[in-house]
Amino acid sequence: MLSFNTLVAVCLVYVMLLFLVAFGADRSAARNKNRFLNSPLIYTLSLSVYCTAWTFYGAVGYAARSGLEFVTIYLGPTLVMIGWWWFLRKLVRVGRTQRVTSIADLLSSRYGKSNLLGVIVTLIAVVGTTPYIALQLQSVTLSFSVFARDRSAGWVLPDLDATALWVAGGLALFTILFGTRNLDVNERHHGVVTAIAVEAVVKLVALLAVGAFVVWGVGGGPSGIATAVDEAMRAAPGEAWAIKGGRWVGLTFLSAAAFLTLPRMFQVLVVENLDERQLSMASWAFPTYLFLMSLFVLPIAVVGLATLPVGENPDLFVLTIPLHYDRDGLAMLSFLGGFSSATSMVIVASIALSTMVSNHIVMPIWLSTRPGGASVSGDVRQILLTARRLSIIAVLALGYLYFRISGGGAALAAIGLISFTGVAQVLPALAGGLFWRGASRNGAAAGLLTGFAIWAYTLFLPSFGEAGVMSASLLADGPLGIGWLKPQALFGVAGLDPVVHAILWSMILNTATFVTVSLLSFPSPLERLQGAQFVNVLDQSGPAKGWTMPMATAEDLLIMAQRIMGADEAQALFQAQAASQGKGGYLPDTTPDFIARLERELAGSVGAATAHAMIAQIMGGATVSVDDLMAVADETQQMLEYSQRLEAKQSELTTTARQLSAANEKLTQLSIQKDAFLSQISHELRTPMTSIRAFSEILRDGGTAHPDAAGRHASIIHDEAVRLTRLLDDLLDLSVLENGQVELNPQRDVLSNLLDRSVSATSSVIDAEGLRVRRYPMHEQVELVTDTDRLVQVFINLIANAAKYCDASDKQLRIKVGRRDGELRVDFVDNGSGIPPESEALIFEKFSRLTDQAAAGGAGLGLAICQEIMGKLGGTIAYLPGQSGGAFRVTLPLEKPA
Amino acid sequence: MTKQVLVIEDEPNIVEAISFILSRDGWKVSTHANGETAVQAVYDASPDVLILDVMLPGRSGYDILKDLRANDATRTLPVLMLTARGQRTDRELAQRLGVSKFMTKPFSNAEVLETLNDLVSG
Structure with missing residues (x-):
């Protein structure tokens, strides 16, 4: 009775209806009349996207094959909804506060906005979901085939593959129309969610109707069903219906994990959530809802087994039982229920996957291939929509491909479990990201890849069958005959159910890798900040919050403060605060006072508004994006570095300026000294010249005839000329000595000889001044090799000085000789009052005469010359303070005895 | 009437030369060699004109000139300054202090005589 045309017409009408519902919902959402749309009922019903064609058809088949085990698939989500409510709440809160668009986006955002992670999760999701989509194709195709086989009313399905292709194409079109109808891709899909809710009702009603018909129409009420169950259990081959503890635990865990990580579940749970x-x-x-969906699964299964011909596919009992009893209406409803299940899953999954694919793969590639990709113009939205549409087609094409390759033969439940295990690999990174601040991007990536690889190796690739991707020998003996690498018995763990085996190894190694790599790698600041945001999301964005935050926030504040203020200053500030609170370390309690103080400190670097935004960002009440914040912080850091460089430059300049100033001062001093020197020379030359000129003029004019006077005048001229000559000699001597152009003439002699020469050379002045010279000849027998003439010059100077300047009434000079440390010391000590301490530093300067000119009789160059000479001879001359009178010491290195 | 000149100079040979020249020209010459007691010597001698050296033991000629110009009795006393340090700054300093004439050594005997005669007659 049900013709192909009727079936297709009903399907089309149903789809049109859904489309209208979606359209209406979108319209009313746009007009803000969305109170109904926001109701938790719609949200709850949209969660039913978990119940796919697998649940609708496959659960019955599962029950027919394995008894009650199908319950695990409902048990997991139930446990999550009831027992893990806190986990869900956190997930939803994070999703809302971070405005995530998919599970890939969530992980990428959590782990420092890493697109690598986004790509990995997207690929896992695509690969993991592909079997699931194939499963929907298969179930819809099978349901068509049921009608085709049972009813030869006008149409015969030509080919299952072709049907699947038609179905895939239809679903793609359907999804594109529904999921990407909105130009604004960022908004929630009100229409789709409402349509999904309608479909949820349809599939529940259909399943309940079939169930009621089976129990009361066919099976003879609950008691009849109970009997049928007993019979079925006895009839089941081997241990098929026995409850296996390991499988139950594994599958319950798996369905719970999948409930959280399946892209379509994340889409409806988190992305489409309007209100926590x-x-x-x-x-x-x-x-x-799940309980009602599962209520009649077992009855339908046992009644199907009991009443339908042996060999009938139990996956299709929901359809075949009504058809068997010629209940066309019920069959139609059942078909629509299955169709709803399949379409809702495919629509939501495709939307979720296409969002991931376009956001994490297509758009980054498109942007990077565009010249000047950073400047995004208005056409991006259209590009994005196109990318999503193409992604939807690609996802469905992949599903179809899997359907073709896997041969469409595997039981629905088996395919579903493979898919679950694949997407469950996201769980460790997801849970770690929400609850463990130490979780790092590298850890998440490594864990995901490890788990994914093991899943592919132990479950996904073997699922293509022995003639599929993996050879039979590989499955039986392992790669290259390595037994412990057998895909379905890793590390020698044999005898496990393949699914449990895959769950066990993939989750253990995934988690272990994730934790280990996380512990070993150091997260970037952005990762740490995002980690804190995610882990502390419930504390931060709670409705009533003060500035009372856990220790973790202090660490974030410190990290932020270090970026702004520099590590040392920030640590000092935090340490001081911690100390004032009586705590060690760098993490004080974040008291309101401290927060206010920190804000002021930061404001000093970045301005008050930014500082407040930063604090607010970390303490909660996020109003700026983390990216903005980081950009600000980085900029500030750069400015800080720049200003530090400027500061360094400035201090360098200051130093240079100081050096220049010192050099300038020195030059000025030298210039003054030079002027003074020239002035001195001028005076020293002009004075004798004056006498010479005056007397020579007197002589020339012949103004006096007195011969005695003339003779006297002539002798004055002579004396002054001698004095002038001596002065010039001294100047030249000094000049030569100072310029280092002097040639030494070393000779061997005994010190006593040199002193004899010196004393006799000064005998005239000694006699004139009445100086007594005391010597110690015993000590003077020292042999020297030096420029003896120069040394005698020094001695003469010292003796003459003593004669001229000693102010004692009974002038006396002692010449003492000593030897110490390989050097010869000759001390000239007189009995006068010596040199005043304030003048000691001056006496070796040129023209430094302490007494008046007349008494000195020299130009004041003597000691300066002596000093130059001793320097040339390798010795020294110094004034000895604290002696009984004026005292000079001449030292000279002694030759070591050969 | 015989004019009297006081020569304050510490180089004995120069003192002898100046004394000889001025005496021959009919001046009454007295001399003094110490800077510290020079001002008192001026008051004691009360000369018609003064010849003043700059670099004197004890006190410089500039200080002596300043004292003389500060005292009414010697404010207008003609002073001829002789110095071996003939730099411009020295001359300027002397003029600021009120010197009558400034000459650098070595000098021409005739010029000294002429200058002194000008100073006492003018």
Whole structure:
């Protein structure tokens, strides 16, 4: 009775209806009349996207094959909704506060906005979901085939593959129309969610109707069903219906994990969530929905086994039982229920996957291939939509491909479990990201890749069958005959169910890798900040919050402060604060006072507004994006570095300026000294010249005839000329000595001889001044090799000085000789009052006469010359303070005895 | 009437030369060699004109000139300054202090005589 045309027409009408519902919902959402749309009921019903064609058809088949084990698939989500409510709430809160668009986006955002991670999760999701989509194709195709086989009313399906292709194409079109109809891709899909809710009702009603018909129409009420169950259990081959503890635990865990990580579940749970309070109703309503969905699964299975011909596919009992009893209407409803299940899953999954693919793969590639890709113009939205549409087609094409390659033969439940295990690999990174601040990007990536690889190796690739991707020998003996690498018995763990085996190894190694690499790698600041945001999301964005935050926030504040103020200053500030609170370390309690103080400190570097935004960002109440914040912080850091460089430059300049100033001062001093020197020379030359000129003029004019006077005048001229000559000699001597152009003439002699020469050379002045010279000849027998003439010159100077300047009434000079440390010391000590301490530093300067000119009789160059000479001879001359009178010491290195 | 000149100079040979020249020209010459007691010597001698050296033991000629110009009795006393340091700054300093005439050594005997005669007659 049900013709192909009728079936297709009903399908089309149904789809049109859904489309209208979606359209209406979008319209009313746009007009803000969305109170109904926001109701937790819609949200709860949209969660039913978990119940796919697998649940609708496959659960019955599962029950027919393995008894009650199908319950695990409902048990997992139920446990999550009831027992892991806190996990869900955190997930939803994070999703809302971070405005994530998919599970890939969430992980990428959590781990420092790493697109690498986004790509990995996207690929896992695509590969993991592909079997699932194939499963929907298969179930819809099978349901068509049921009608075709049972009813030869006008049409015969030509080919299952072709049907699947038609179905895939239709679903792609359907999804594109639904999921990407909105130009604004960032908004929630009100229409789709409402349509999904309608479909949820349809599939529940259909399954309940079939169930009621089976129980009361065919099976003879609950008691009849109970009998049928007993019979079926006895009839089941081997241990098929026995409850296996390991499988139960594994599958319950798996379905719970999949409930959280499946892209379509994440889409409806988190992305489409409008209000966190929707969760509280869903937490009891959705388990109820699941309970109702599972209520009649076992009865349908046992009645199907008992009443239908042997060999009938139990996956299709929901359809075949009504058809068997010629209930066309019920069959139609059942078909629509299955169709709803399949379409809702495919639509939501494709939307979720296409969002990931376009956001994490297509757009980055497109942007990077564009010249000047950073400047995004208005056409991006259209590009994005196109990318999503193409992604949807690609996803469905992949599903179809899997359907073709896997041969469409595997039981629905088996395909579903493979898919679950694949996407469950995201769980460790997800849970770690939400609850463990130490979780790092590298850890997440390594864990995901490890788990994914093991899943592919132990479950996904073998699922293509022995003639599929893996050879039979590889499956039986392992790669290259290595037994412990057998895909379905890794590390020698044999005898496990393949699914449990895959769950066990993939999750253990995934988690272990994730934790290990996280512990070993150091997260970037952005990662740490995002980590804190995610882990502390419930504390931060709670409705009533003061500035009372856990220790973790102090660490974030410190990290931020270091970026702004520099590590040393920030640590000092925090340490001081911690110390004032009586704590060690760098992490004080974040008291309001401290927060206010820190804000002021930061404001000094970045300005008050930015500082407040930064503090607010970390303490909660996020109003700026982390990216903005980081950009600000980085900029500030750069400015800080720049200003530090400027500071360094400035201090360098200051130093240079100081050096220049010192050099300038020195030059000025030298210039003054030079002027003074020239002035001195001028005076010293002009004075004798004056006498010479005056007397020579007197002589020339012949103004006096007195011969005695003339003779006297002539002798004055002579004396002054001698004095002038001596002065010039001294100047030249000094000049030569100072310029280092002097040639030494070393000779061997005994010190006593040199002193004899010196004393006799000064005998005239000694006699004139009445100086007594005391010597110690015993000590003077020292042999020297030096420029003896120069040394005698020094001695003469010292003796003459003593004669001229000693102010004692009974002038006396002692010449003492000593030897010490390989040097010869000759001390000239007189009995006068010596040189005043304030003048000691001056006496070796040129023209430094301490007494008046007349008494000195020299130009004051003597000691300066002596000093130059001793320097040339390798010795020294110094004034000895603290002696009984004026005292000079001449030292000279002694030759070592050969 | 015989004019009297006081020569304050510490180089004995120069003192002898100046004394000889001025005496021959009919001046009454007295001399003094110490800077510290020079001002008192001026008051004691009360000469018609003064010849003053700059670099004197004890006190410089500039200080002596300043004292003389500060005292009414010697404010207008003609002073001929002789110095071996003939730099411009020295001359300027002397003029600021009120010197009558400034000459650098070595000098021409005739010029000294002429200058002194000008100073006492003018």
